[in-house]
Amino acid sequence: MGLDVYLNVAVAGVLTGLVYGLMALGLSVIFGVVRVVNFAHGEMMSIAMYIAVVLFSSFHLDPLVMLVPIAAVMFVFGYALQAGLINPFITRPEHSQFLLVVALAIIIVNALLIIFGPDARTVQTSYAYDSFEIGPVIVDASKTYAAAAAIVVTAALFAFFRFTLLGKAIRACADNYTGALVVGLNVNRLYALTFGLGAACVGAAGTMMTLITDVTPALGPGYTLLAFVIVITGGLGSMPGALIGGLLIGLTEALAGLLFTPSAKSMFAFGILVLVLLFRPQGILGRRLT
Amino acid sequence: MDAMIARLTGGLSRRALGLLAALLAVLLAAPWIANDYLLTVLIVILYLAYTGQAWNIMMGFAGQLSLGHAIYAGLGAYIPAVLFTRLGIGPWVGLLAAIPAAAACGAIIGFLAFRFGVAGVYFAILTIAFAEFARIGFDHLTIVNASAGLFLPVAQLSHNDLWRLRGSPTMFYYVILAATVIALILSRLLLRSRMGYFWLAIREDEQAARAAGIDTFRYKMYAVMISAAVTSFAGVFYAFFYNNLFPEQVFNISRSIEMILGPIIGGIGTLFGPILGAFVLTGLAESVTSAMAAFGVDLPGAKQIFYGLCLLLVVVALPEGIWPWLARRLGVGERER
Numbered sequence: 275m276g277l278d279v280y281l282n283v284a285v286a287g288v289l290t291g292l293v294y295g296l297m298a299l300g301l302s303v304i305f306g307v308v309r310v311v312n313f314a315h316g317e318m319m320s321i322a323m324y325i326a327v328v329l330f331s332s333f334h335l336d337p338l339v340m341l342v343p344i345a346a347v348m349f350v351f352g353y354a355l356q357a358g359l360i361n362p363f364i365t366r367p368e369h370s371q372f373l374l375v376v377a378l379a380i381i382i383v384n385a386l387l388i389i390f391g392p393d394a395r396t397v398q399t400s401y402a403y404d405s406f407e408i409g410p411v412i413v414d415a416s417k418t419y420a421a422a423a424a425i426v427v428t429a430a431l432f433a434f435f436r437f438t439l440l441g442k443a444i445r446a447c448a449d450n451y452t453g454a455l456v457v458g459l460n461v462n463r464l465y466a467l468t469f470g471l472g473a474a475c476v477g478a479a480g481t482m483m484t485l486i487t488d489v490t491p492a493l494g495p496g497y498t499l500l501a502f503v504i505v506i507t508g509g510l511g512s513m514p515g516a517l518i519g520g521l522l523i524g525l526t527e528a529l530a531g532l533l534f535t536p537s538a539k540s541m542f543a544f545g546i547l548v549l550v551l552l553f554r555p556q557g558i559l560g561r562r563l564t
Numbered sequence: 565m566d567a568m569i570a571r572l573t574g575g576l577s578r579r580a581l582g583l584l585a586a587l588l589a590v591l592l593a594a595p596w597i598a599n600d601y602l603l604t605v606l607i608v609i610l611y612l613a614y615t616g617q618a619w620n621i622m623m624g625f626a627g628q629l630s631l632g633h634a635i636y637a638g639l640g641a642y643i644p645a646v647l648f649t650r651l652g653i654g655p656w657v658g659l660l661a662a663i664p665a666a667a668a669c670g671a672i673i674g675f676l677a678f679r680f681g682v683a684g685v686y687f688a689i690l691t692i693a694f695a696e697f698a699r700i701g702f703d704h705l706t707i708v709n710a711s712a713g714l715f716l717p718v719a720q721l722s723h724n725d726l727w728r729l730r731g732s733p734t735m736f737y738y739v740i741l742a743a744t745v746i747a748l749i750l751s752r753l754l755l756r757s758r759m760g761y762f763w764l765a766i767r768e769d770e771q772a773a774r775a776a777g778i779d780t781f782r783y784k785m786y787a788v789m790i791s792a793a794v795t796s797f798a799g800v801f802y803a804f805f806y807n808n809l810f811p812e813q814v815f816n817i818s819r820s821i822e823m824i825l826g827p828i829i830g831g832i833g834t835l836f837g838p839i840l841g842a843f844v845l846t847g848l849a850e851s852v853t854s855a856m857a858a859f860g861v862d863l864p865g866a867k868q869i870f871y872g873l874c875l876l877l878v879v880v881a882l883p884e885g886i887w888p889w890l891a892r893r894l895g896v897g898e899r900e901r
Contacts, residue, residue: 311685366883369629372685373828374879376631380821380872384865392864491865495817499696502689510686538704544697548676551690555680 278410283532285411289421291524293482295517296424298504300475306511307448307468310371314379316497322348322480323489330397337481344481345474352473357466386491394488420482427478444468503547509560580896595734603733609846610740616826616838617747618794624833626787627767632691634819635698636666636792640799641814645714655729655800662796670792674785699815716807729804736805751835829878831885840887
């Protein structure tokens with residue numbers, strides 16, 4: 275195997291990693307603000323994936339075009355979830371919130387199984403087999419589009435938190451819950467908004483993921499874990515950390531798939547998690563765990 | 565011996581002891597009354613009651629949420645099964661290998677987490693990560709036949725061989741019943757021991773426990789290791805009862821979830837909660853399955869959705885679980901917390 279094989283695989287891994295990063299970003303935003311561990315994250319992503327698949331197979335709507343509408347639908351889903359189910363749990367013990375979301379995750383996976391059956395579904399776009407040639411590297415077109423879209427959404431999210439008043443208010447909630455209440459912020463509404471944003475992120479990531487991989491109902495738990503591995507690796511509550519973690523895990527999985535066997539690739543992601551916990555428990559960009 | 569019995573029964577009312585004895589008598593007599601189907605359901609219930617109690621030691625007593633208990637059951641299943649199929653070594657000797665292996669695995673996970681302040685739900689995620697690691701690892705491990713699955717020679721039902729765990733469902737029923745009773749006794753002894761009080765202190769407020777001079781790292785480690793060791797026997801039982809092992813099933817996250825549903829529904833941290841929860845949950849799930857079969861409906865995910873809804877309902881409406889509520893009703897409410 276020449277060097278260019280490794281290079282090709284590494285580039286593909288980085289592109290997939292960007293989409294992973296967007297997915298993990300959603301989780302990081304929700305945890306950073308609402309302090310609820312969204313254990314249904316991958317399951318929410320599979321909902322978005324199925325929406326994209328159904329829209330494509332029934333109406334031939336390209337996932338790239340449907341990115342924003344699907345993200346909007348997931349926003350509404352996330353908002354309703356937080357406002358209706360999770361907000362009353364904010365003061366409950368951590369494990370109690372966690373189990374609530376686990377219950378939700380179980381219901382989503384199996385509802386998808388009942389509705390769509392266990393078989394894998396794909397999106398066959400007209401550009402599915404296109405590629406760009408850049409020097410010795412052949413880059414898959416679908417992955418490039420998916421990664422580009424992930425970068426755009428991520429940039430938009432960063433801008434939102436940095437430059438808008440609403441973003442500032444949400445950051446205030448994250449920094450100091452009581453303080454935010456004291457200055458008169460409607461924390462419950464901001465929490466719902468944040469959960470909606472996190473869900474929109476994962477919705478966008480899921481839509482893009484259909485360009486890269488097949489969809490089955492069983493994908494959810496795996497993606498949830500992957501998102502957690504990425505967020506812990508990158509650093510809890512750090513938004514750039516989620517992106518770097520995503521890149522790292524995407525790259526690792528791709529190289530592990532090449533050097534060992536593709537079915538064992540997520541083992542290496544868990545291996546990285548263990549290494550990070552051993553040598554840098556706060557994550558690559560995280561602050562010290564308390 | 566008398567001191568031991570006093571410690572076991574101390575604080576229990578005559579009424580509670582009477583109810584326990586009556587329940588045990590019914591369970592002992594069950595194989596004569598129940599048909600094959602009901603006996604199999606009872607075995608599943610007791611299996612979940614046993615694993616639920618094992619998990620409860622860690623989460624209910626010491627407050628450490630594990631969502632990867634499948635790894636301990638999986639090690640408990642695979643090690644004796646490999647020893648049995650490859651070397652002809654019996655399950656009880658295999659258990660002697662499985663217990664330290666599971667405890668060591670628990671120690672590794674606990675060490676990684678507790679040393680570096682990975683706590684609460686992040687600890688739970690670490691436990692899942694290890695179980696998934698094991699699932700994928702065993703899927704590629706040739707000595708356990710990888711994803712093709714490991715099969716134990718099927719038992720001849722003509723005679724029961726307790727030493728080799730080959731025999732009729734009735735034998736397996738009594739084995740798991742005995743294990744459940746032993747786990748209940750062990751749980752009570754642990755809870756009433758010095759260590760048990762340390763665990764409760766850690767569960768309620770770890771900072772305060774440390775301030776009071778409890779070596780919290782050490783006692784959390786003991787909780788993980790004991791819970792893992794107890795769980796490993798469930799794996800041995802699983803392997804020799806079902807006779808086939810696939811990493812995809814044995815280490816699957818839904819195995820871990822099944823183990824924790826009973827105690828959550830019954831009442832986390834209570835002694836009888838895991839047992840009650842297993843009866844309630846499995847009883848209801850079997851009723852749902854039979855009702856669906858009667859109407860000719862066949863939906864593969866329906867049972868799991870039902871589990872999810874039960875979990876949701878209990879977490880929202882009865883966060884303490886059913887047992888504390890029921891115990892007050894029955895007038896056997898012992899202060900366990």
